[in-house]
Amino acid sequence: MAGEDTVAAASLLREPESPRDSLDDLNGSLGSEEPASSSLNAFIWALSFTAGISGLLFGYDTGVISATLVSIGSDLSRPMSTLDKSLITSSTSLFALIASPLASVLADRLGRKSVILVADVLFAVGALWQAVTGSVAGMIIGRSIVGLAVGGASLVVPLYISELSPSAFRGMLVTLSILFITGGQVIAYVLGYALAQKAHGWRWMVGLGALPAFVQFALLLMLPETPRWLVKAGKEDVARNVLKKVYASKNNMNSERVLRSIQKEVKDEEATSKLVNPAVPGNDSLPSLTHFQYRMTELLFVGGNRRALMIACMLQGLQQLCGFNSIMYFSATMFSLLGFTSPILTSLSVALTNFACTLIALLIIDRVGRRAILLRSIPVMIFGLVLCSISYSFLGFPSQDVNILQDIGSAVYSPWATFIVVSLVIFVCGYANGVGNIAWQQSELFPLSVRSLGSGIATATNWGSNFVIGLTFLPMMEYLTPVWTFALYALICLGGWVCAWRIYPETKGLGLEDMRGLLKDGWGVKESLERPMSSRRRRH
Numbered sequence: 003m004a005g006e007d008t009v010a011a012a013s014l015l016r017e018p019e020s021p022r023d024s025l026d027d028l029n030g031s032l033g034s035e036e037p038a039s040s041s042l043n044a045f046i047w048a049l050s051f052t053a054g055i056s057g058l059l060f061g062y063d064t065g066v067i068s069a070t071l072v073s074i075g076s077d078l079s080r081p082m083s084t085l086d087k088s089l090i091t092s093s094t095s096l097f098a099l100i101a102s103p104l105a106s107v108l109a110d111r112l113g114r115k116s117v118i119l120v121a122d123v124l125f126a127v128g129a130l131w132q133a134v135t136g137s138v139a140g141m142i143i144g145r146s147i148v149g150l151a152v153g154g155a156s157l158v159v160p161l162y163i164s165e166l167s168p169s170a171f172r173g174m175l176v177t178l179s180i181l182f183i184t185g186g187q188v189i190a191y192v193l194g195y196a197l198a199q200k201a202h203g204w205r206w207m208v209g210l211g212a213l214p215a216f217v218q219f220a221l222l223l224m225l226p227e228t229p230r231w232l233v234k235a236g237k238e239d240v241a242r243n244v245l246k247k248v249y250a251s252k253n254n255m256n257s258e259r260v261l262r263s264i265q266k267e268v269k270d271e272e273a274t275s276k277l278v279n280p281a282v283p284g285n286d287s288l289p290s291l292t293h294f295q296y297r298m299t300e301l302l303f304v305g306g307n308r309r310a311l312m313i314a315c316m317l318q319g320l321q322q323l324c325g326f327n328s329i330m331y332f333s334a335t336m337f338s339l340l341g342f343t344s345p346i347l348t349s350l351s352v353a354l355t356n357f358a359c360t361l362i363a364l365l366i367i368d369r370v371g372r373r374a375i376l377l378r379s380i381p382v383m384i385f386g387l388v389l390c391s392i393s394y395s396f397l398g399f400p401s402q403d404v405n406i407l408q409d410i411g412s413a414v415y416s417p418w419a420t421f422i423v424v425s426l427v428i429f430v431c432g433y434a435n436g437v438g439n440i441a442w443q444q445s446e447l448f449p450l451s452v453r454s455l456g457s458g459i460a461t462a463t464n465w466g467s468n469f470v471i472g473l474t475f476l477p478m479m480e481y482l483t484p485v486w487t488f489a490l491y492a493l494i495c496l497g498g499w500v501c502a503w504r505i506y507p508e509t510k511g512l513g514l515e516d517m518r519g520l521l522k523d524g525w526g527v528k529e530s531l532e533r534p535m536s537s538r539r540r541r542h
Contacts, residue, residue, distance in 0.1 A: 042171055045247045049225050050175045053162050054182035055218035056118060056155035059125050059211060061186025063148055064327065065353060066207050067091055068334045069194025069346050073204040078138045084476050086138050091331050092472035093142045094149035099465035101153025106458020107294065108154075113227045113235075114162040117154050122222070124151035125215035133209030144208070151215075156442075157461040161454065164445040165228035166248060169513045173367040173443060180439040181364055184357040187330065191350040194334070198346055230450055230514070233264045263513065267450050301452040301459075306521040310447035313506055313525075314460035317441040320498035322467035324383060325491035326433050328475035329426055330356075335476075340419040348423060355427045359434035371510040372440050373502070373530070379436025380499040386429025387492035393421040394484040437498070446509055449518045507531075 071087050082090075109117045128147030135141050160176050167175045193210065197203030226232075229248075232241035241264070245257035301307045329336075333352055337345035367375060396418045441464070448456040478487045507520055507530035520526040 042168075042175075043247075043250045045250065046167065046171075046175070049166055050163055050178050052218060052221045052225055053118065053159050054179045055214050055221075056121060056159045057179040057182030058186040058189075059214050059218075060152050060156060061183035062190045062211050062214070063094065063152060063186075064183070064330050065187035065190030066194060066211065067094075067145075068331055068349055069191060069198060070204045070207055071332070072334045072338055072345060073194070073198045073207070077136075077202060077204070078141055079136060080138070082138065084480070087332075087335070088473050088476055090138070090141050090145055092469050093145045094152060095465050095469035095472050097146040097149030098153030098156065099462050099469055101150040102157045102461035102465055103458045105154035105157045106454045106461075109158050109161065109454045109458075110231075110297075113231050114158050114165070115222060115225070115227050117158045118162065119219060119222060121151040121155040121158070122215040122219040124148070124154070126212040129209055129211035129215070133205045148211075153461070153465055156464070157458055160442045161445045161457055162228060164443075165230045165453075165514065166244075168248065169511060171368060172446060172514075173372065173510060174364055176443055177360065177364040177367055177439045180442055181357070181360045184353070184360045184434065187353040188350070188357050191346060191353045195344070195346045195350065229261070230264050230453075233261070233268050234450065238265070260513075264450070297452055297455050301456055305523070306518050307448065307452050307456065309505070309521045309525060310517070311456050311459060314441075314444040314447055314456060315463040316498070316501050316505070317437060317444065318460045318464035319467050320494070320501075321437045321441040322464055322471055323491075323494045324433065324437070324498065325387070325471060325475070325488070325494075326430070326438065327468055328471050329430070331472055332475060333426075337419075337423070340422065341416070342419065351423065352426055352430055355430045356434045356438070359431045360439060363435050363439050367439070368510055371508045372443055373506050373508040373527075376436045376440050376502050376506065377499065379432045380495055380502070382432030382435070383429050383437075384492050384495045384499075386425050386427075386432060387488050387495065389425035389428065390422055391485050391488040391492065393418050393425055394488065396421075443509070446512070446514055447517055447521070450514070453514075 067090070071082070071090070074082060105117050105121075108120075124147055128144050128149075128151060131147060132141060132144035135144055159179050163175050163179055164172055190207070194207055197206050200206075226240070226244045226247075229241035229244045232238070232244065238261070242257065242261055245261055249256035249260065301311060329352060333349040334345040337348040342348045363375065397416055444460045445453055445457045475487070478490075482490070505525045505527065507526040509517065509520070509530065512520065520530060
């Protein structure tokens with residue numbers, strides 16, 4: 003019966019077939035954008051920085067494993083094999099994959115803030131578990147607990163910031179959380195370098211990850227829930243007070259306009275829900291659907307929602323399958339195998355590039371636009387990967403049948419190794435400017451009714467792809483050779499550029515409640531590019 007229920011709901015939720023509206027009509031439907039805020043006040047900065055600590059934890063965990071893998075030695079009862087390293091690394095991604103869809107449901111039921119608090123507890127427990135474990139299995143368990151935290155936080159933090167930010171600064175503030183991730187990676191490499199030569203120094207590396215979790219937990223208790231979730235939960239007075247703080251001004255017109263827009267979207271959602279919700283008195287026309295079934299049906303069968311999901315999953319898949327995190331996880335391993343005397347310090351150059359270029363993205367994303375930055379940055383990534391592949395070819399590996407990693411480790415340092423570092427810096431520069439942060443703008447694509455669920459599925463795509471990368475990178479380096487490994491990543495980036503050019507519209511400046519109109523009848527690429535020009539014509 004559940005299948006019949008879903009089909010029935012789908013027929014009600016499916017958008018009516020109609021000719022595409024004219025550009026002027028579309029502009030009219032998007033004309034209700036949020037009021038522009040001239041500046042960001044202390045309240046918005048406080049909540050953005052506090053929520054961003056989750057990014058710091060996420061980034062620190064990503065960076066610290068690179069230094070840990072070359073520092074553990076035989077502290078876990080035996081020397082680690084390639085499989086051990088792959089499992090320790092990929093276990094975090096696997097459990098993040100499991101956590102992100104679950105977190106999307108909890109974020110709707112309990113609130114965005116509550117999920118971040120739970121993630122803080124898991125971050126602390128996982129970090130301390132890793133610090134005291136004495137076996138490879140224990141390390142995998144600790145990394146898995148951290149993975150649950152990362153999966154929840156990586157979904158909810160961009161959602162939390164996005165729903166609290168004025169539209170004019172939304173891209174920048176979400177990117178700020180990504181800047182925290184890159185900052186966490188830099189801190190991890192610095193601490194890794196400082197502690198690498200100390201006995202059991204790696205235990206301090208992983209254990210220190212608990213400290214920011216305790217700090218964020220304490221600070222977050224003083225910050226509010228998002229106004230959009232509060233309205234949905236029937237707490238409109240609380241939502242109004244939060245919006246007054248966000249749009250702080252002498253009058254409350256801005257906050258009231260945004261509140262009315264949110265209320266309208268929630269009422270439209272509730273009106274549609276009555277068609278299939280058995281709790282509505284007098285509604286005997288359809289069998290019942292669970293809340294999750296209904297939301298999933300709405301996400302998959304409403305054209306605009308389905309297109310938003312496809313775009314978000316495409317961006318998140320590209321972000322991981324391009325190979326970036328294989329570099330972050332295994333950079334110290336790679337550089338030690340290339341003959342660098344201080345592989346962790348060499349890895350720091352990659353992390354600093356990531357941080358600096360993410361900072362640039364933070365400053366330009368709301369002016370240049372998401373689509374424009376993405377289409378310009380992916381070719382830079384491709385160039386870096388191709389250069390890396392060519393550089394590896396000049397190191398003269400014997401054959402695919404020989405253990406490549408062992409051969410590199412026994413080889414004398416070659417000047418081509420420096421070219422490899424330079425090529426990876428170029429790749430990371432393109433990544434950090436573009437898909438590294440733009441993929442996390444995913445929540446702006448979805449209407450409120452499916453925002454958490456859609457973001458959860460997209461985040462699961464990210465972590466599923468991350469799991470594949472973490473598990474396969476070292477075996478690919480051994481059996482495909484580094485030349486073909488990085489060539490494959492370049493081909494994936496090329497495919498991602500084509501997809502982005504075809505289906506990813508420009509979203510800068512749009513209010514969260516306006517995205518439905520952009521994707522309602524199609525991908526909205528042409529309309530999103532022509533809309534600013536049409537708006538300028540109307541103002542003149």
